[in-house]
Amino acid sequence: DTAVSQTPKYLVTQMGNDKSIKCEQNLGHDTMYWYKQDSKKFLKIMFSYNNKELIINETVPNRFSPKSPDKAHLNLHINSLELGDSAVYFCASSHWGLNTEAFFGQGTRLTVV
Amino acid sequence: EDKVVQSPLSLVVHEGDTVTLNCSYEVTNFRSLLWYKQEKKAPTFLFMLTSSGIEKKSGRLSSILDKKELSSILNITATQTGDSAIYLCAVDRNTGNQFYFGTGTSLTVIP
Numbered sequence: 530d531t532a533v534s535q536t537p538k539y540l541v542t543q544m545g546n547d548k549s550i551k552c553e554q555n556l557g558h559d560t561m562y563w564y565k566q567d568s569k570k571f572l573k574i575m576f577s578y579n580n581k582e583l584i585i586n587e588t589v590p591n592r593f594s595p596k597s598p599d600k601a602h603l604n605l606h607i608n609s610l611e612l613g614d615s616a617v618y619f620c621a622s623s624h625w626g627l628n629t630e631a632f633f634g635q636g637t638r639l640t641v642v
Numbered sequence: 643e644d645k646v647v648q649s650p651l652s653l654v655v656h657e658g659d660t661v662t663l664n665c666s667y668e669v670t671n672f673r674s675l676l677w678y679k680q681e682k683k684a685p686t687f688l689f690m691l692t693s694s695g696i697e698k699k700s701g702r703l704s705s706i707l708d709k710k711e712l713s714s715i716l717n718i719t720a721t722q723t724g725d726s727a728i729y730l731c732a733v734d735r736n737t738g739n740q741f742y743f744g745t746g747t748s749l750t751v752i753p
Contacts, residue, residue, distance in 0.1 A: 572743040628674050631741050633684040
């Protein structure tokens with residue numbers, strides 16, 4: 530069973546489109562995250578979210594929005610896609626407030642053309 | 643501003659060599675430091691360090707944290723081609739769960 534799963538694995542879309550990436554975890558974690566990994570392999574936190582708090586990295590454009598229907602899911606919506614949004618997006622999850630590691634999904638490679 | 647810096651950025655070694663990867667951090671409310679290995683897809687967890695001077699070991703890999711120097715090292719002995727990957731260091735804070743990652747070290751082990 531996959532612990533953290535993302536769909537789709539690959540996404541190619543045109544500039545200006547709106548797209549979503551889905552993420553689900555079956556680890557019973559209460560906190561989920563979205564990270565962006567650029568071409569230099571730098572993993573940058575975009576959001577962390579649990580049922581109490583959404584923490585948004587201030588550098589993330591408001592075209593990006595997380596949506597969490599329940600504790601096991603955190604989807605990423607992106608409006609008006611731009612070329613610079615091309616990257617690999619990773620979802621992750623962990624327990625809140627403990628010494629614990631984050632578990633990552635397999636990533637979604639987004640290409641904006 | 644919180645910062646996590648890794649060095650070197652990239653490294654090429656021969657099988658059998660020993661390597662040391664470095665991670666230094668400047669963060670407020672430090673809770674733990676984590677090491678991950680990333681091959682083609684998802685980063686996979688290696689170690690979590692919370693206390694200074696206590697070595698964590700798993701096979702040929704080991705890691706230690708120095709809270710006074712705000713740094714950690716990851717050692718890999720007798721490297722194998724399967725060790726080729728990007729090694730990522732991350733720091734977790736007490737205030738709000740967010741794992742801040744460093745720039746990564748790309749390790750290539752050649753036969």
